[in-house]
Amino acid sequence: MAGASFDNIVKQYYEPLYKFAFSLTRTEADACDLTQQTFYVWATKGHQLRDDSKTKTWLFTTLHRSFLQSRRRETRFPHQPLNEMDDGLPFTDPVMVNEMDWEQVLGALGRVEESYQAAVALFYLEECSYKEIAEILEVPIGTVKSRLARGLGQLKKILIQTSRSGRIGKAQHE
Amino acid sequence: MNNDEAKKILAVYRPGTADRNDPAFKEALEQTKSFPPKERWQAPPDIELANWYHEHCASYLSVQAKFFKIPTPPALKDRILAGSKTPTAQIIPLRPAVFLWAAAALLVLCVSLTALFWRSHGREDDFDTYRTRMTRTALQPYGMELQSHDLQSINAYLAGRKAPADYVLPDGVSRAQPVGCAVLQWQGKPVSMLCFHSGQPLPAGEQTDIWLFVIDQSSVRGGPAARLPIVAQVKKLMTAAWTQGGKMYVLAAAGDEEFLRKYF
Numbered sequence: 001m002a003g004a005s006f007d008n009i010v011k012q013y014y015e016p017l018y019k020f021a022f023s024l025t026r027t028e029a030d031a032c033d034l035t036q037q038t039f040y041v042w043a044t045k046g047h048q049l050r051d052d053s054k055t056k057t058w059l060f061t062t063l064h065r066s067f068l069q070s071r072r073r074e075t076r077f078p079h080q081p082l083n084e085m086d087d088g089l090p091f092t093d094p095v096m097v098n099e100m101d102w103e104q105v106l107g108a109l110g111r112v113e114e115s116y117q118a119a120v121a122l123f124y125l126e127e128c129s130y131k132e133i134a135e136i137l138e139v140p141i142g143t144v145k146s147r148l149a150r151g152l153g154q155l156k157k158i159l160i161q162t163s164r165s166g167r168i169g170k171a172q173h174e
Numbered sequence: 175m176n177n178d179e180a181k182k183i184l185a186v187y188r189p190g191t192a193d194r195n196d197p198a199f200k201e202a203l204e205q206t207k208s209f210p211p212k213e214r215w216q217a218p219p220d221i222e223l224a225n226w227y228h229e230h231c232a233s234y235l236s237v238q239a240k241f242f243k244i245p246t247p248p249a250l251k252d253r254i255l256a257g258s259k260t261p262t263a264q265i266i267p268l269r270p271a272v273f274l275w276a277a278a279a280l281l282v283l284c285v286s287l288t289a290l291f292w293r294s295h296g297r298e299d300d301f302d303t304y305r306t307r308m309t310r311t312a313l314q315p316y317g318m319e320l321q322s323h324d325l326q327s328i329n330a331y332l333a334g335r336k337a338p339a340d341y342v343l344p345d346g347v348s349r350a351q352p353v354g355c356a357v358l359q360w361q362g363k364p365v366s367m368l369c370f371h372s373g374q375p376l377p378a379g380e381q382t383d384i385w386l387f388v389i390d391q392s393s394v395r396g397g398p399a400a401r402l403p404i405v406a407q408v409k410k411l412m413t414a415a416w417t418q419g420g421k422m423y424v425l426a427a428a429g430d431e432e433f434l435r436k437y438f
Contacts, residue, residue: 010254019244032250039254094236094319095335098359105240124241126191130198148186159237 023121038063060136108158116151189231190314301397309408312385318354337364338388346437363393383428
């Protein structure tokens with residue numbers, strides 16, 4: 001492909017890719033490895049991509065595939081259409097979330113069912129449209145939304161639990 | 175489309191992103207508009223759905239801000255660039271002189287990386303970063319935790335959350351219509367975000383075109399040290415920053431410098 005140079009592509013995408021990797025692995029070393037691995041694959045195979053506009057999706061897809069391979073997942077996540085999702089999502093109190101640090105929120109994401117984590121991470125990282133998220137996760141948009149609805153529901157419940165247990169611990173400490 | 179259907183669709187909507195142009199959300203978004211109809215014949219707003227939507231947006235933005243804060247290792251980019259070039263590099267037998275040059279280059283690289291590391295860490299709490307973060311927040315719609323035209327209610331809300339509420343409003347801003355507020359965090363310190371409307375026509379769905387951010391001066395490194403405002407364009411907003419009575423103020427407005435100067 002006759003597009004941007006390798007250096008420019010690294011400069012443009014290494015941070016969002018690292019954040020996505022960190023959201024999935026929650027360790028700096030694993031996230032760095034995944035990000036580096038992704039660009040290594042790009043350096044060796046990226047020239048095969050004909051459409052420059054697909055670079056971002058290609059990189060995120062490659063990273064996600066590497067992550068799944070590293071987890072040696074053998075079964076695909078089941079596709080669930082949107083109309084089967086649970087009704088009503090609990091709201092997280094913004095004040096409550098503001099009191100948490102990003103590690104606590106990422107820790108809560110780690111307790112969400114694994115098949116929903118990537119969709120939730122891409123949702124909050126705001127790098128990709130729904131169409132792109134669907135391409136990265138290699139599922140239909142309806143499945144992305146159903147995973148999101150379920151994943152967000154779980155995340156919010158966990159955040160509320162985390163906040164409550166934090167407050168109880170704090171009160172006992174005091 | 176009824177309210178439950180609209181909520182189900184908007185539960186996965188991301189305010190302030192390209193989702194607003196996604197046709198899948200368009201009809202549901204239309205239904206949430208809480209500002210008064212412009213024409214008499216238009217239907218009155220659905221307050222229950224509008225409130226739900228406001229809560230959804232506030233909830234979303236609070237979690238999203240945490241993902242934004244995930245730090246990236248400062249040396250990662252260089253490691254990627256170095257590592258990915260390895261497969262195409264030719265292996266050349268090294269001579270003693272080359273060893274010396276390589277060692278010198280490595281030393282320079284280490285010093286540069288160390289300097290870069292400390293510089294980037296040192297910048298985290300500085301004024302430029304603070305002003306940029308606040309401006310970014312202002313550009314994200316629906317970030318208000320409290321919507322109110324009453325400044326006393328706004329101050330009570332801020333004081334209740336231990337955010338600066340003893341600020342001094344510039345004359346120009348005090349003539350604008352208060353719209354609401356939110357409490358933000360900067361390096362673990364509370365920031366009061368006060369939202370105002372100048373009275374100028376706003377784009378559909380927007381309620382604010384003037385934002386005032388107030389924080390204790392000691393919480394931000396550098397920046398203006400006096401009441402004389404520093405004016406600068408940051409992203410799409412014009413900003414003015416000054417300090418007064420131990421507080422640092424950043425005023426942001428959706429307009430040019432002439433527009434902004436009416437408010438301080």
